[in-house]
Amino acid sequence: LFTSMVAAGEKSGHLDAVLNRLADYTEQRQHMRSQIMQALLYPAILTFFAVAVISILLAAVVPQIVGQFEHMGQSLPGSTLFLIAASEFLRSYGLLVVLAIFLAIAGFKRALKKPAFKLKIDTRQLKLGLIGKVSRGLNTARFARTLSILNASAVPLLEAMRISADVLDNSFMRQSIAEATLKVREGSSLKNALEQTKLFPPMMLHMIASGEKSGQLDGMLERAANTQDREFETLVTVSLKVFEPVLVAVMAGIVLFIVMAILQPILALNNLVGG
Template sequence: MTLYTYTALDKKGKTKKGTQEADSPRLLRQTLRSEGLAPVDVEPARVKQESATTRRSLFTRKASVSEIAMITRQLATLVAAAIPIEECLQALSQQVSKPHLQAMIKGIRARVLEGHTLSDALASYPSSFDQLYCAMVAAGEKSGHLEVILERLADYSEQRQQIRSKMTQAMIYPIVLTVVAIGVVGALLTTVVPTVIDQFKFAGQKLPPMTQALIAASEFVSSYGLWLVAGIMLALVVRQRLLKKESRRLLNDKFNLKLPVFGAVFSGVETARFARTLSILTSSTVPLVEAMSISSGVLGNRYIRQKMLAASDRVREGGALWTALENSGLFPPMMLHIIASGERSGELPNMLERAANAQDRLFEDQVNIALGIFGPVMIVLMAGMVLFIVMAILTPMMDLNSLVG
């Protein structure tokens, strides 16, 4: 069967487009007529690899991490039932309800029917299936344990989604709290304070230094507040443009690792991701050097990626894995001891996973501690600012009342 794209009209005259498999265009037209559609155009679907432009397009919807985990889990169940891979993909395309997932799975099945391996077909959609995913599927196809590899990939995708959700939640709370604090203080300085201060100026009263400082802050925010916000947004846009150059991006990633507190968190997340990915690949019979190269490719920090590629070169030259990682200066001693123990005992995949789990727990503890400290600190700072504004207003009012008395 061949995958076709069609354009048809329904009973109300509305245009409907889609993709469907059929033995020939004539049979597809008959099928469409039986469904109450009037076929206008039927042609073979062109299954092409995604280009870099397609991957970066804002209007191209790609499969999310959770969707990939769901598809992988369902595919593993079908493969474990000894069903041919093209039939598994056909059943999977009928199972999913979202159009972009249906189109992707049908495209993968079309390439499999053309004689490509599943890993090659998945590689046609790099925005959804990265190098790690395709390499593991290829290893599963060669070893004959594809269903086991798919289960591991589903677990990995779900774990990655959980870590991403934790990082997002950890970032949302302080950002929202900071924006609310700045908004409240800004509103007080631009609306409440000028009205009250005008009364003092009208009375010709000599104002204390605290009140004069508040007046200066209010006038600055009223005059330059919007310009300040626009300048910050412009600086962020310019920074984003500058970071498009690879050399600047590398320096920025290196600088991020030197930030107090945040640098350790960034480094911990990346080393845990590297160890977990390397564990999955080595347990899937992928050679260590090749596994290190693939694991480096999934890292977001370019400086750490460069260090890991250098470590893979040392392993290729005959060095031990834990020694190569130690020379990078990125892995904590505990992780290095666990990895060294795995190399000596011949249980490297299990020890790598254990090291990644330990690093993930450390990351969660750091995030919880940081959030536990940040919340009260922001509340105290906000209360201090409001107290300063109130005291700056009340002090001249009390002085004025004493004079009147």
């Protein structure tokens, strides 16, 4: 991307303007990356502490309390038996489970280096509801912004589409853009070629068509990218606001289950003594 833009700027004699666009582009990508990291930080910390608290309860607290009932030979309810089984499993195999998770993640990352496997994963990713919507939004915005900069820098459209496709994270979308590039080479309009991929939102396609007709394609592409970025920020903000209370509710439910599983045999023993 940078090499093509600098070369185009040197040929057109507008290298200073091209470098300014590159600086804005880099700043925009850094800003978006920073926003994503900040948005995910609190939920990640909350999830970590939730898992840690529940693990400590199951591995350290529960065995000491529930063990007293086993020594008394008292008949235990199903919830308490389940809690004991979960506690014993965590104490016996907890480290193995953690190790298996790390090995699975490492193996998955290694497998992603194989193009065929990555293509399958990326194809399925786009069908995963919210995750697919986020991935599609990020990549279409990145494509539109990159194509806008290249087009404004006098890079030929076909070359600009090829370079813009290379900056996408999703290999299925890269493949689809490559097919759209062939259609443009055969005489199709940019809007029609991208529409056939079924990856771009209608508003972005409308803005691209308007830019092609008015001769202001770079400006409309940039506006389309800005619109996508705003929609992405809204989607992430709303999703995280929903996720946080849901996580707290799930954690509270698990802790409540643990407390009730401990209290049930105590209450049963009190009723037995009282009777």
